[in-house]
Structures are given as structure tokens and as C-alpha cells.
Amino acid sequence: MSFVAGIDSSTQSCKVVILDAESGKTIREGRAPHPPGSEVSPQAWWEALRGAIDDAGGLDDVDAVSIAAQQHGMVILNNRGEVIRPALLWNDTRSAYAATDLVNEVGVHAYARRTGVVPVASFTATKLRWVADNEPENAAKIRAVALPHDWLTWRLRGYGPADESPLGPNFDELVTDRSDASGTAYFNSITNSYDLELLGLALKRDDVENIELPRVAAPDEAIAGSPYIFGPGAGDNAAACLGLGLDHGDVAVSIGTSGTAFTRALDPVIDPSGTVAGFADASGGYLPIITTMNAARVIDATAELLGLDHAGLSDLALSAKPGADQLVLQPWFEGERTPNLPHATATLFNMSLTSYTRPNMARAAYEGVLCSLAYGVDALIEHAGPAQRIFLIGGGAQSPAMQHIAAEVFNIPVVVPQPGEYVARGAGMQAALALNGQLPPWELATQRTLEPRHNPSIRDAYNALLPLRKRHLRGFPSIA
Numbered sequence: 456m457s458f459v460a461g462i463d464s465s466t467q468s469c470k471v472v473i474l475d476a477e478s479g480k481t482i483r484e485g486r487a488p489h490p491p492g493s494e495v496s497p498q499a500w501w502e503a504l505r506g507a508i509d510d511a512g513g514l515d516d517v518d519a520v521s522i523a524a525q526q527h528g529m530v531i532l533n534n535r536g537e538v539i540r541p542a543l544l545w546n547d548t549r550s551a552y553a554a555t556d557l558v559n560e561v562g563v564h565a566y567a568r569r570t571g572v573v574p575v576a577s578f579t580a581t582k583l584r585w586v587a588d589n590e591p592e593n594a595a596k597i598r599a600v601a602l603p604h605d606w607l608t609w610r611l612r613g614y615g616p617a618d619e620s621p622l623g624p625n626f627d628e629l630v631t632d633r634s635d636a637s638g639t640a641y642f643n644s645i646t647n648s649y650d651l652e653l654l655g656l657a658l659k660r661d662d663v664e665n666i667e668l669p670r671v672a673a674p675d676e677a678i679a680g681s682p683y684i685f686g687p688g689a690g691d692n693a694a695a696c697l698g699l700g701l702d703h704g705d706v707a708v709s710i711g712t713s714g715t716a717f718t719r720a721l722d723p724v725i726d727p728s729g730t731v732a733g734f735a736d737a738s739g740g741y742l743p744i745i746t747t748m749n750a751a752r753v754i755d756a757t758a759e760l761l762g763l764d765h766a767g768l769s770d771l772a773l774s775a776k777p778g779a780d781q782l783v784l785q786p787w788f789e790g791e792r793t794p795n796l797p798h799a800t801a802t803l804f805n806m807s808l809t810s811y812t813r814p815n816m817a818r819a820a821y822e823g824v825l826c827s828l829a830y831g832v833d834a835l836i837e838h839a840g841p842a843q844r845i846f847l848i849g850g851g852a853q854s855p856a857m858q859h860i861a862a863e864v865f866n867i868p869v870v871v872p873q874p875g876e877y878v879a880r881g882a883g884m885q886a887a888l889a890l891n892g893q894l895p896p897w898e899l900a901t902q903r904t905l906e907p908r909h910n911p912s913i914r915d916a917y918n919a920l921l922p923l924r925k926r927h928l929r930g931f932p933s934i935a
Contacts, residue, residue, distance in 0.1 A: 456475060456476075456477070457475075457476040457477070457518045457519075457887075457890060457891075458473055458474065458475060458476060458482060458516055458517045458518060459473075459474055459476045459517060459518060459519045459520070459521075459883050459886035459887050459890060460472070460473050460474075460511075460514055460517045460519070460520045460521075460683075460883065460886060461474060461521060461523070461694075461698075461876075461878075461879040461880055461881065461882035461883025461884070461885075461886060462504065462507075462520065462521065462522040462523065462607075462879060462882055463523050463524070463691065463694070463876055463878035463879040463882060464489075464500055464503070464504060464522060464523070464524035464525065464603055464604065464607055465489070465524070465525055465691060465711070465712070465878065466489065466525050466544065466545075466546070466711075466712045466713075467488065467489055467491075467711075467712055468486050468487060468488045468489050468503065468507075469486060469487050469489065469500065469503040469504050469506070469507040470484065470485075470486045470507060470876050470878075470879045471484060471485045471486070471504075471507040471508050471510070471511040471879070472484045472511070472876050472879040472880065472883060473511055473512070473514075473517060474880070474883045474887075476518070476519075476886075476887045476890060476891065476895065477895065478897065479880070479883070479884075479895060479897030479898070483511055483512050484511050484876070484879075485506075485507045485508065485509065485510025485511030485512070486507050486510060487502075487503040487504075487506035487507040487510060488503065489503055492544075493543070493544045493546045493547035493548075494541045494542070494543055494544065494547060495528075495541055495542055495544060496538070496541045496542070497530050497538050497541075497542050497603070497606055498538065500524075500603060500606075500607060501607065501610055504522075504607055504610075504611065514683065515682075517683050518683055518684070518890055519677075519683055519684045519685065519686065519886040519887065519889050519890040520611070520680070520683050520684075520685050520686070520886055521685060521686030521687070521688055521689070521882040521883065521885040521886040521889065522604045522607050522608050522611070522685075522688045522882060523604055523688060523689045523690065523691050523693070523694030523878050523879070523881060523882040523885075524602070524603035524604035524607060524635075524688070524690070524691060525544065525545060525603055525690075525691055526545060526577075526602070526603075526635055526638040526690040526691060526692070527544070527545040527577050527578055527579050527582070527602070527638050527639070528542045528543070528544045528545065528579075528602060528603040529542055529543045529579050529582035529583060529586075529600070529602075530542050530600070530601040530602060530603065530605070530606045531583075531586070531593070531596075531597045531599070531600055531601075532597070532598055532599040532600075532601065532624070532626075533596045533597070533598055534596075534598040534624075535616055535617065535624055536599075536614070536615050536616045536617070536620070536623070536624025536626070537616045539593050539596050539597065540586070540590065540593050542603070543582040543585070543586075545577040545713070545746075546577070546712070546713065546748060546789065547576070547582070548576045548748075548789075548790045548797040548798070549576070549585060550576045550581035550582050550584065550585040551575075551576040551581075551790075551797035551798065553576075553581045553582075553584035553585045553588060554574040554575050554576050554578070554581040554584075556584065557574045557580060557581060557584060557640075557653075557656065557657065558573060558574055560656060561653070561656070563727050563729070564727045566640075566653075567725050567726065567727045567729070567733075568725060569643060569650055569653065570637075570640055570641065570642060570643055570644075570650060570653065571637060571643070571644055571645070571723055571724070571725055571732070571733030571734065571735075572637070572638070572640050572729070572732045572733060572734070573726075573727065573728070573729030574640045574729075575729060575792055575795050575797070576790075576792070576797045577638075577746065577792055578638060578639060578640040579600070579602065579638065579639040579640060579641070580639060580640035580641050580653060580654070580657040581640065581657070583600065583654075583657040583658050584656075584657045584658070584659070586658075587657070587658050587659040587660075588659075594658055594659070594660070595660075597658065597660075597666060598626070598665075598666065598667060599626045599629060599666065599667035599668070600654075600666060600667075600668060601629055601631075601669055602631060602635050602636075602638075602639070602669070604631070604635055604688040604689065604690070605629055605630065605631040605635065605669040605688070606629075608630060608678075608685060608687075608688050609628060609629050609630070611680075611685075612628065612678075612679075612680045612685060613680075613681075614628050614629075626667035627667075627670075629667060629668070629669040629670065630669055630670050630671075630672050630678055630685075630687055630688075631669035631670070631671055631672070631687065631688065632671065632672055632674065632687040632688055632689050632690075632693075632737060633647060633671060633674070633735035633736075633737075633739075634689045634690040634692075634693030634694075634734060634735050634736055634737045634742060635688065635689060635690040635693070636649075636669070636671050636735070637690075637733070637734040637735040637742075638690055638732070638734055640653065640657075641653040641654040641657060642671075644723065644733070644734070644735035644741065645723050647671060649668055651663050651664065654666070654668075672687035673687070673739075674687065674737055674738050674739050674885075674888070675888050675889065675892065675893075676889065677889040677890070678889070684889055684890065685886075685889065686882070686885035686886045686888060686889040687885070687889075688882070688885070689737040689881065689882065689885060690734070690737075691878045692707075692709070692715050692717050692734075692742065692744055692878075693734070693735070693736050693737040693742050693881070694737060694877075694878045694879075694880075694881030694882045694885070695707060695709065695848065695877045695878045695881055696717060696719060696736055696737065696742060696881065697736075697737050697738065697880075697881035697882075697884045697885060697894075698875075698876075698877035698878060698879075698880035698881030698882075698883075698884060699846055699848065699872065699877055699881075699899060700897070700899050701718065701719050701846065702719070703718075703719055703720075703721070703840075704718075704840070704841065704842060704843035704844070705718060705719070705842075705843065705844050705846060706718045706832060706835060706836075706842045706844070706845050706846070707845075707846045707848055708828055708832065708845055708846065708847050708848070708852075708861070708865075709750075709848045709849040709852075710750045710751055710824065710828075710847070710848075710849040710850070710851030710852050710857065711750060711751055711849040711850055711851065712750065712751060712752060713746055713747060713748060713749075713750055714746070714747035714748075714749065714750035714824065714827065714828045715744060715745065715746050715747070716744065716745050716828055716831050716832045716835055717734075717742050717743065717744035717745075717835070718742070718743060718835055718839050718842070719736060719740060719741070719742065720740060720741040720742070720743050720839045720840075721740055721741070722741065723741050724741060724743040724838045724839055726743075726834070726838050728834075729795055730745060730793060730794070730795075730831065730834040731743050731744070731745055731831075731834050731835055731838045731839070732744050732745070732746070737881070737885060738894070743835055743838060743839045744835075745793045745828075745831030745832070745834060745835060746792050746793060746831075747791065747792060747793050747824075747827050747828060747831065748787070748789045748790055748791050748792050749786045749787060749788050749789055749791065749801075749824065749827065750824055750828075750849070750851060751849065751850055751851035752788070752789075753784075753786040753788060753801075753820055753823065753824050754768065754820055754821065754824065754851055754854070754857075756788065757816065757817060757820035760816075761813055761816065761817060763817075765854060768817050768820075768854075768856070769854045769855050769856035769857075770856075771813060771814050771817040771818075772814065772817035772818040772820070772821050772856040772860070773818075773855065773856050773859060774814045775812070775814035775815050775817065775818040776818075777818075777860075777863055777910045777912070777913055778822075778910070778912050778913050778916060779810065779814075779815040779816075779818040779819045779822060780807075780809055780810040780812075780815050781805040781807075781810055781916055782803070782804070782805055782806065782810040782811065782815040782816065782818075782819045783803070783804040783805055783819060783822070783823065783916050783917055783920060784801065784802075784803050784804075784816075784819040784820055784822070784823035785801060785802045785803075785804065785823060785827075785917070785920060786801050786820070786823040786824055786827060787799040787800060787801050787802075788800070788801040791827075793827070793830065793831045793834075794830075794921070803816075803819070804920055805916075817856075818856070818860070821854070821856050821857055821860045822860055822864070822913055822917070823917070824851070824857075825857070825860055825861055825864045825865075826864060826913065826914050826917035826918070827917075829864050829865060829914060830917075830918070830921070832845075832865070842867055843867065843868075844867060844868050844869075844870050845861065845865050845867055845868070845869045845870065846870050846871075846872060847861055847869050847870065847871050848872060848877055852871060853874055858871055858903075858905060859905075860913075861905070862905040862906065862907055862908045863907075863908050863909065863910040863913060864909075864910075864913055864914060865907065865909075866907050866909040867907055868904055868905065868906055868907060869904070869905040869907070870901055870903075870904050870905075871901065871902045871903050871904070871905070872899055872900065872901050872902060873900040873901065873902050874902070875900075880897075884897065
């Protein structure tokens with residue numbers, strides 16, 4: 456019997472899942488928290504990874520490992536392999552103006568054609584430009600640029616600063632994959648090559664040939680390590696796509712710290728509007744995706760405001776009528792990425808003595824999160840083709856209210872898999888691929904399938920407010 460380890464280093468925590476390589480059965484697992492915030496020291500991720508490995512009983516009996524992680528996080532290293540400054544994460548919007556500058560300098564259509572994406576505040580290139588603009592002394596020190604999963608894989612393989620790592624700072628051993636590289640905004644997933652001109656533009660440096668970037672490994676590559684081999688790793692959504700076994704026509708809607716919706720595509724997707732990011736997947740194809748900044752934490756905040764736990768909030772929401780008597784929450788508490796309005800704030804609309812009730816406020820929170828995601832799913836369908844099923848995943852997907860209202864918002868069947876660590880499971884599948892040369896045929900256990908109870912009035916009320924809000928926010932950097 457062979458065991459593999461799938462690791463998910465997410466925004467909130469690190470999860471390690473040990474699986475049977477043949478059946479996919481979970482043998483044991485462990486976790487450790489990450490600090491909150493949008494600017495985090497990568498050392499905290501490293502300490503959490505080691506803590507989660509210990510919590511999972513160690514890796515002594517494991518044959519292969521693969522790490523998936525949150526995308527876009529900027530890890531910049533000096534020539535000694537030391538982290539220069541804390542990582543700016545995907546949800547750090549301070550680089551919104553940098554994104555606008557890059558788009559203006561390159562042109563929106565040219566940028567989309569060269570990388571499959573249009574820069575927004577989330578992407579790594581915009582973080583690098585922010586450093587170049589605001590911390591030029593740090594930008595000048597950069598010898599290597601990595602992403603969270605690249606850097607953690609490098610460290611776990613024994614590389615890093617000489618005083619901390621047995622193999623030292625060998626930048627030639629930095630390895631990534633297409634899925635994570637495609638979220639940097641300086642990688643072309645069609646040619647599978649870095650666009651060094653765009654990297655130099657982001658950093659305002661003309662010596663980028665001296666900057667080390669992770670080598671892009673093939674999806675089935677086995678990367679040397681001791682005492683186990685490594686898969687190349689992946690971005691979190693690409694790993695979840697593997698873990699769910701998505702087929703063409705399946706759309707995953709994930710409700711976690713952020714909200715995402717993604718699907719598989721055989722051909723690259725280029726959307727000059729920037730709504731759909733044309734990422735690569737972890738199997739050699741493409742993963743068109745939309746991302747919202749506001750998802751499960753909207754539900755957390757509403758539960759706290761109303762003095763309820765999550766079960767109580769769900770019950771309260773389901774006691775209200777669909778559409779919440781026209782009460783609409785536009786849940787842009789932390790700015791928004793879809794549409795690209797990084798400086799937006801949340802707004803509660805259509806308050807009246809009839810609509811302004813606790814049940815309606817609870818329901819409006821769920822409807823707002825799902826309508827925000829449905830706006831992005833519409834764009835996915837436009838660019839990647841029809842959707843046959845929605846797979847509802849993430850911590851927020853376990854709420855009965857979220858499931859019930861999803862069936863009202865999406866006019867196609869909603870599949871709810873059994874609760875599980877699907878990012879870590881996908882990383883485990885990649886580890887099994889590196890070990891055995893083929894993806895394992897692990898079966899997906901589903902909890903329920905909800906037939907659509909489509910109620911168009913919910914989305915009609917939400918969508919009617921989008922043009923109003925975009926006009927109000929016109930002075931802020933956005934390509935929407």
C-alpha cells in the first residue's frame with residue numbers, strides 16, 4: 456500500500472491530508488492556522504506547514520507529496536534566499552492603482568492576448584509594481600520571485616536560506632506549475648513561457664534576466680526529493696478541479712474566504728474585459744475562472760450582527776420569502792474583483808418598514824453572495840460554453856440556506872459533494888500521478904443533488920443595481 460500527502464496552504468490555514476494512493480481513502484489529516492490579514496510573513500506559512508505535518512502524524516510513511524496553495528501571493532527573495540518583505544496576498548487591494556497603470560501601459564487587449572488575464576489588484580505583477588513604486592529599495596534587492604506553493608515546496612525539499620536549510624538557496628530548484636504561474640500576469644499559458652518584458656515592466660527593472668523565476672514543471676512530472684518525491688503543486692482552484700474530478704460542462708462554485716467559480720476548458724479563454732481570467736489547469740488544459748472578494752465572511756459578519764450562530768442564521772434566512780421582500784445586499788465589504796471595483800463598499804438597498812426585518816437581512820446575505828457569484832458564472836458560460844451542473848464546495852457550502860438558495864439562483868442542478876478538503880485531495884491526486892504515472896480514478900462522494908427551483912426575481916433585483924453602483928464608483932481604478 457502506498458500513501459501520498461496532499462497539502463492545502465490556504466489563506467486561513469494549512470491542511471495536510473494523507474491518502475491511500477490507490478483508493479483515495481483518507482488515512483489521517485492535520486491542520487494549523489495562518490495569521491489573519493492580507494500581508495503575511497511566508498515564515499508563518501512554513502511554521503504552519505510543519506505544525507500541520509506534525510498534527511497529521513508526520514510523513515515518514517508517505518511516498519509522494521504535492522502542495523497546493525492560495526494563488527498570487529508575492530514572495531520575493533534576496534540573493535541569500537531570504538524573504539525580503541511580508542507577502543502581499545490576493546486580497547490586498549493596495550495595488551489597485553498599480554494594476555490600472557500596467558493596463559494603461561500595455562493595453563487591455565494586448566495584455567489579455569499575452570497572458571490570458573487583465574491585471575487586477577489580486578495578481579502578482581501588480582504587487583511587484585506596488586513594491587517598485589513604494590519600496591524601491593526592496594525592489595532593487597529582488598533576486599527571485601515565487602508564489603506560496605512554489606516557496607513551500609522549495610522549503611520542504613530542503614532549500615532556503617543557508618542558515619535554515621540543509622541545501623541552501625539553490626534557485627534552480629524553485630519549481631511551479633502552469634496553473635499557479637498563469638495567475639501572475641507575466642506568464643503565457645499557451646506558449647508555457649514567462650513574459651519577461653511584462654515582468655520588467657512590473658518591477659521597473661531592465662535586468663530581469665538576472666531574476667530567478669520558478670521552472671514550470673509538466674503536470675505529471677515527478678520532482679526529486681528525499682525521502683519522498685514531489686508533484687509540481689498547483690494553485691488552489693486548479694487543485695480543487697482535480698479533486699472534484701470536474702468534467703467539461705461542470706462549474707465549481709466555491710464559497711470560502713473568497714468566492715470562485717471555475718470550469719475546465721480544452722482551449723484558452725481570453726476575455727479582454729478582465730471578468731474571466733484565462734488560467735491554466737493542473738492537467739495540461741485551461742481553467743477559466745472568476746473570483747469575488749466577498750463570500751463566507753459576509754455570512755460570518757451577518758451572523759455576528761444578528762447575534763446568531765451559523766445554524767441559526769440559516770434557519771432565519773429560510774424563514775423569509777425568496778427575494779427578501781426586495782431587500783438586496785451588494786456584499787462588497789472588502790472591495791470587489793468581479794466586477795473589478797477594488798475600492799467599493801457594501802450597500803443594503805430597498806430598505807422599508809416591510810423589508811427591513813431580521814429574516815430578510817439574513818436571506819439577503821446569502822442571496823447577495825450567490826448573486827455576486829452568478830454574475831461571474833454568466834461570464835464563464837459566455838466564454839467557456841454551457842454549464843450542465845454546479846458543484847457547490849467550500850466551508851460556506853455546508854449551510855442549508857446556501858444550498859437551498861443556490862437552487863433558486865442557478866437554473867441548473869446543484870451538486871453538493873460530501874464535506875472534504877478538495878484542494879488537498881487534488882494535490883494528493885497530483886502526488887499519486889507523480890508516483891505512478893497516471894491520475895488515480897478516485898470516486899467522488901456526493902451529499903445531495905438539488906434540482907433547480909429557479910426564481911429569476913432574486914437575480915433581477917440584484918442585477919438591476921449593478922449599473923447604478925458602477926456609475927457611482929466611476930472615479931476609482933477599474934476596467935469594469
